[in-house]
Amino acid sequence: MASTLLSKTLLVNRFIHSFSSPSGNTQIFTSVFCKKLFQFQANSTNVAYNPTRRFSSFMASSVSTHRAQFSSKSFTTDDPVVSPDWLHSNLKQPDLKVLDASWYMPDEQRNPIQEYQVAHIPGALFFDVDGVSDRTSKLPHMLPSEEAFAAVVSALGIDNKDGVVVYDGKGLFSAARVWWMFRVFGHDRIWVLDGGLPKWRTLGYDVESSASGDAILKATAASEAIERIYQGLAVGPITFQTKFQPHLVWDLEKIQENIAGRTHQHIDARSKGRFDGTVPEPRKGIRSGHVPGSKCIPFAQMLDSSQSLLPADQLKKRFEQEGISLDSPVVTSCGTGVTACILALGLHRLGKQDVAVYDGSWSEWGAHSDTPVDTAAS
Template sequence: MASSAFTRTLLGSRLIHSALSSSRKTQIFTSLFNKRPFHIRADPVDASYKTSGRAPRVMASSVIGSKALFSAQSLSTNEPVVSVDWLHANLTEPDMKVLDASWYMPDEKRNPIQEYQVAHIPGALFFDVDGISDRSTNLPHMLPSEEAFAAAVSALGIENKDGLVVYDGKGIFSAARVWWMFRVFGHDKVWVLDGGLPRWRASGYDVESSASGDAILKASAASEAIEKVYQGQAVGPITFQTKFQPHLVWTLEQVKRNIEDKSHQQIDARSKARFDGAAPEPRKGIRSGHVPGSKCIPFPHMLDASQTLLPADELKKRFDQEGISLESPVVTSCGTGVTACILALGLHRLGNRDVAVYDGSWTEWGAHTDTPITSS
């Protein structure tokens, strides 16, 4: 995993060397990110982006709109996902950027950076979930400061005017985390690609494996920028202005108070076995069990067999079965704050757009010796 500063710095230097010494031929670079101008032609004869003879299709009614053209200013944020058909039809719009936010559990032994090199949606940048994070804590991929987030995404070329579509390599998994991160920092023009890269490829749409030298240099700049912020150094230019939404992110102290106050319903996205304390936690030194008073809705319950978000009526059944009221506030949690965002995504579809996520989640809670734990 690319979570350490040393790994990021070493890999970044290798990327730059590779970019500067390579030829102009299409290659697979050892890159962290990819940034291409959105001028790829949708013509099926274009070698860089063939459509396999498919005409762009109108997206399904269960996801955003039926407009043929993309506009980040007019696209509704009431729906949190867009279809692969819609993205394919709007991929070249200049006010949209696509982010590959793939991340995997350590025991899966999958490398998102390497997988991105092999195949990603044309023009997509790589958003490093571990890298764009708080460098002042040992907890994995915690939410960075406003200044650090602004510096990193600005280095990637993202601006406030941009609409963002985020996807991952599993369908809907870590993309929901990045969707939540942008919303925490006041950027609502962000959507998750329903079904992710697997659905994109299953639909016959092409992927690419090349990255330009310019993209690699920007990748290195993004990693460098976030390091500088945490070292107290100046960075710039800043093209992305944040507007922090504190109600969308909870701390350990807030969860502690909620045990007594019960102001929010807490839902845990981990498996039932981990929630009950019957299965050990994947990270060493973490106690098993759950926060007293919380309820368990494992994140796969939000998705169908093709890893797309369930329709609203099916989602409502999942929450009703666990006694969750859609009229009352909710805070979600999981292992490290990733899959909790999938629950927030499902609740967003049901109209609850103010779901808080406990960022430290069980990795923080279970590591403390003074936090109360319930197990079954």
């Protein structure tokens, strides 16, 4: 078993090295690497090695079993997160699907697909945040078309009747983006795993290494489906029906209108330094500063030390400290539309289920030479 794992690890590293993109085009790299890695897994002996499996199973079985069972029809959507204990109790329910939606900033030098292969929640499928995006846009991981999203989700085997729990490898980060994406396309039976994979493992719950044959086939089908959609080619049967919610997505024009009209409170999830323009943006060619009239609440202030969403009373206090009224509409933004969704998640816990997200966020606004920008000095 150890020699098999070593051989697989060496091949994985070889794949990563051969497909590294000096241009930084992570969308193409991720899509190609995902397909190659899953092809390798499908053609090799699938050995799921986990040295902590016995200990994890013992720890998981020692947790109280008196927990609510899952029903996609009756489970409330009022709270946007579920606990690791709840997920463990309901993991084998047929109408519950789990997605690993890990994504990392380029400077973190972490590969989400490789990490998924090393350890993921049993039965979880990989959701490619960069890959499931608008291929006609130069901006990172922009929202795909309805047809493309429906094709990907259908290929993953998710139906409209299913409940979906999404998590990531940081605790609560990119999973919020995928939560928002499902809601944009009309699927409200979607929740984020509070604390993500780190909290799941801290509690001693089991993880899987490598992926099952079914997971490999679905991931490959999803990758191919979105490629075919944007090439204008036919795809397999679409079993997931979307219902686009335009009020949850804002573009540059809507932000421009809001500067004058102030119909929505605009909250920026980036760090205070980036918001004030005192530190440079991580992406080249993008000005520093913020949209005039917007306020800054860094996304990390929504989370506790375990990267779990703060309780409602603490979230409410944080928004009130920045002068945000829960009685008025809100739009959120960030760098690339990922952490803005964490603010939306926190506001959802407080009962605001109609928070819009500016999809292009600062990567779009700051790149335009004619969009107004404020800084701390202005």
